[in-house]
Amino acid sequence: MNTHTIDTGTPVIPADAYDTTVFYADADAIATVTNTTAPDAVALPCQDASTAELLAAAQEAGHRAVPAPLAETALVARPLLRRAGLPVPDGPLSYAIAPELTIRYAHPAASPVGSAGCLGHDDSLLVTGTLRRVPWARAATAVVVLATAPSGPVLFTLTPDQAILTPGGNLAEEPRDDLHLAPLEIPAAQVRRISPELLDEARLRAALARSALIAGAAERCVDLTVAHTTARTQFGRPLSRFQAVKQEEARLIEEAALVRAAVHAAAAPLDTGGAAAHFTVAAAKTQASASAAEVTRIAHQLHGAIGITRLNPLHLATTRLWSWRDEDGDETYWAHRLARPLTATALWPTLTTTP
Amino acid sequence: MSPSTPSPIAFPDIVLPESARRLRAEVRAFLDEERARGTVLGRPDSWLAGWDDGFSRRLAERGWVGMALPTEYGGAGRGFLERYVVIEELLAAGAPVSAHWVSDRQAGPSILQHGTEEQRRFFLPEIAAGQCFFSIGMSEKSSGSDLASVSTRAQRTTDGWRLTGTKMWTGGAHVNDYAIVLARTDDAEDRHAGLSQFIVDLRAPGVRVEPIHLMSGEHRFNAVHLEGVDVPDGMLLGQQGDGWKQVTGELAFERSGPERYLSTFPLLISLLRELEQRPPTAEQLTQVGVLTARLHSIRRLSLGVAAALDAGSAPDTQAALVKDLGTRLEGTLTDTVRSILPTPADPHATPGTHPELLAFALLHSPGYTLRGGTNEILRGIITRGLEQRR
Numbered sequence A: 001m002n003t004h005t006i007d008t009g010t011p012v013i014p015a016d017a018y019d020t021t022v023f024y025a026d027a028d029a030i031a032t033v034t035n036t037t038a039p040d041a042v043a044l045p046c047q048d049a050s051t052a053e054l055l056a057a058a059q060e061a062g063h064r065a066v067p068a069p070l071a072e073t074a075l076v077a078r079p080l081l082r083r084a085g086l087p088v089p090d091g092p093l094s095y096a097i098a099p100e101l102t103i104r105y106a107h108p109a110a111s112p113v114g115s116a117g118c119l120g121h122d123d124s125l126l127v128t129g130t131l132r133r134v135p136w137a138r139a140a141t142a143v144v145v146l147a148t149a150p151s152g153p154v155l156f157t158l159t160p161d162q163a164i165l166t167p168g169g170n171l172a173e174e175p176r177d178d179l180h181l182a183p184l185e186i187p188a189a190q191v192r193r194i195s196p197e198l199l200d201e202a203r204l205r206a207a208l209a210r211s212a213l214i215a216g217a218a219e220r221c222v223d224l225t226v227a228h229t230t231a232r233t234q235f236g237r238p239l240s241r242f243q244a245v246k247q248e249e250a251r252l253i254e255e256a257a258l259v260r261a262a263v264h265a266a267a268a269p270l271d272t273g274g275a276a277a278h279f280t281v282a283a284a285k286t287q288a289s290a291s292a293a294e295v296t297r298i299a300h301q302l303h304g305a306i307g308i309t310r311l312n313p314l315h316l317a318t319t320r321l322w323s324w325r326d327e328d329g330d331e332t333y334w335a336h337r338l339a340r341p342l343t344a345t346a347l348w349p350t351l352t353t354t355p
Numbered sequence B: 001m002s003p004s005t006p007s008p009i010a011f012p013d014i015v016l017p018e019s020a021r022r023l024r025a026e027v028r029a030f031l032d033e034e035r036a037r038g039t040v041l042g043r044p045d046s047w048l049a050g051w052d053d054g055f056s057r058r059l060a061e062r063g064w065v066g067m068a069l070p071t072e073y074g075g076a077g078r079g080f081l082e083r084y085v086v087i088e089e090l091l092a093a094g095a096p097v098s099a100h101w102v103s104d105r106q107a108g109p110s111i112l113q114h115g116t117e118e119q120r121r122f123f124l125p126e127i128a129a130g131q132c133f134f135s136i137g138m139s140e141k142s143s144g145s146d147l148a149s150v151s152t153r154a155q156r157t158t159d160g161w162r163l164t165g166t167k168m169w170t171g172g173a174h175v176n177d178y179a180i181v182l183a184r185t186d187d188a189e190d191r192h193a194g195l196s197q198f199i200v201d202l203r204a205p206g207v208r209v210e211p212i213h214l215m216s217g218e219h220r221f222n223a224v225h226l227e228g229v230d231v232p233d234g235m236l237l238g239q240q241g242d243g244w245k246q247v248t249g250e251l252a253f254e255r256s257g258p259e260r261y262l263s264t265f266p267l268l269i270s271l272l273r274e275l276e277q278r279p280p281t282a283e284q285l286t287q288v289g290v291l292t293a294r295l296h297s298i299r300r301l302s303l304g305v306a307a308a309l310d311a312g313s314a315p316d317t318q319a320a321l322v323k324d325l326g327t328r329l330e331g332t333l334t335d336t337v338r339s340i341l342p343t344p345a346d347p348h349a350t351p352g353t354h355p356e357l358l359a360f361a362l363l364h365s366p367g368y369t370l371r372g373g374t375n376e377i378l379r380g381i382i383t384r385g386l387e388q389r390r
């Protein structure tokens, strides 16, 4: 006898239950996604969208668990390429910030007085090492790497087919691939020397993009949980009628609101840069990462058993939250960066630099 | 959900008026002067515990009490967001603002909205001058969360009302001038319908104010016995029978302000001062960072509610959300400060030192999540607000 059916013959588990694409049924303007191997199907926000618009798109991508590197491309890779003065390739992009690589100039002996300075006749690099857990590397048309060359910080691009790719994934099975460069020559046309500030901006951009994704996934947890507790009945009443359920649900909502507020607060400062950008982004990622535990705990608790299965979309949000909180700096990393410049006299003026 | 449907947890964008920057600088300069005078001591919970009528009057001279009231009633005619800037500066500095707190936050706006022209002309200029201090007379012994069950009665007399009953936990009744009292005027079928608000002179015959001491020993609130107090017709606030509507209409103002997350902020300043003595540990940095991120995020939500109020809406759900988050943070902050810098809390230590401030914040801590509607009740409002949108 089939254990998946009950007496009436109605399947307990719908036939398409394990086809995760059904959960993306509402993906429209921002992302039309067929499957993870067809990233070209993702319509990215246009290039001249404002930071606030891009953050809203990233949040929406997090909410829908869009299987494509939308935030990575739009908020991190593209702006960094533009800031470095490199052309922006079409399609999904990824990034690696300050990976451990061995970088030498590719033509050190050719000429001692080229445009690269004393070390070579041009800025072509010879790069050895591994880029670890690069988001969506297998699907990216290019990976933007920010690293330190003998002359100082550089930004360069490579295409995944130039490397040996070891596939990997995070808790949500989003691609996090290792790229082995053994060794790889990067032509000077793909290399730009950058300021240390741009390297720091890259960290801020990646952290804020990740925070926006977290905000969206947290909101998905709210939506799914409220829908569930209003629809599911126990003891003859919807779960949402029980005080104990209300108390937990409210905390979930609050935590999600908090993350959203923190992300929004950083939108304008990210464009202007400086101390305000540093403070608001560090606060956003600290808050987003720190809130993930409470959001996922409550959402799962109120869903009961169905929430821990693939019968229900909750896992799309919670597994992402568990990974995203660690990616691009966890709350401990960002809390340290946030706290280090604070003194008794600086704290309040810092808190009030943004409205 | 599409990006165009406003999320229930979305708050409006916050744009502080250009004037706010100047205002903030002016308030900081004023606070420096007051610090030099010895009146601003960086104490926690200063909106409950810092009663200083001189300070209130000097603040009023700058136009910073009742500042959102129209100029024709002696106010400064400024917006909510400007008022927000002023009060958050005062609270962060731990300034003694409790004398005028209720007048400024609640009584003034309420009289402006519901009062008669005569009441406005009589009370508002005095409030804005820092000369008229109000208390809130809502709670009773048997009516806390279930406020609509109040049993204080107002009986009709020839030219007014006679009030009988006992209000509990009435903050400042022993030092303030008036209380806004919620009383039953009709035994209506719908218990919400029979309630009305009265402005009661706390020095009137028949008012007996009995001290209630906090566990710290402080005398901040009272039992106010109304033993047949005659209140003239002119002191009915708003319409007879509208008391409940009026009380609940004020909630968004009452619940979302900076006093709902900054009560223990001065303790964090004190902690940072202590941490400057030696290099902080990794754990101390982490916790300070986490607290600061949360403070910043809650402040943004709170400002979002202020922006919504400024735009004329009544974001009750969001206000409840801010208050639950903020008041829980006030307690968490105290617990965290204690755990990352182990110091025995000492109420007898020199006032203003870290052990004394910690003791003060701890002894006040259970109140943060009770006053103005308990957090359990707030969470009920939040989930109801969200379900109604579905």
Ligand SMILES: Cc1cc2nc3c(=O)[nH]c(=O)nc-3n(C[C@H](O)[C@H](O)[C@H](O)COP(=O)(O)OP(=O)(O)OC[C@H]3O[C@@H](n4cnc5c(N)ncnc54)[C@H](O)[C@@H]3O)c2cc1C
Residues within 6 Å of the ligand: A243, B048, B135, B136, B137, B138, B139, B140, B143, B144, B145, B146, B168, B169, B170, B171, B172, B221, B366, B367, B368, B370, B371, B372, B373, B374, B375, B376, B377
């Ligand atoms: C510092 C401080 C200052 C105050 N100042 C004033 C003042 O100036 N004027 C004034 O009028 N009042 C004042 N109050 C009173 C305050 O408004 C009440 O304390 C508050 O409304 C709660 O009422 P209660 O204390 O009677 O608690 P109760 O209502 O008896 O509640 C006790 C506990 O039961 C919980 N509870 C009650 N009902 C429910 C429910 N339906 N679902 C879930 N949980 C529930 C509560 O959350 C709480 O945890 C003050 C209180 C404090 C602490």
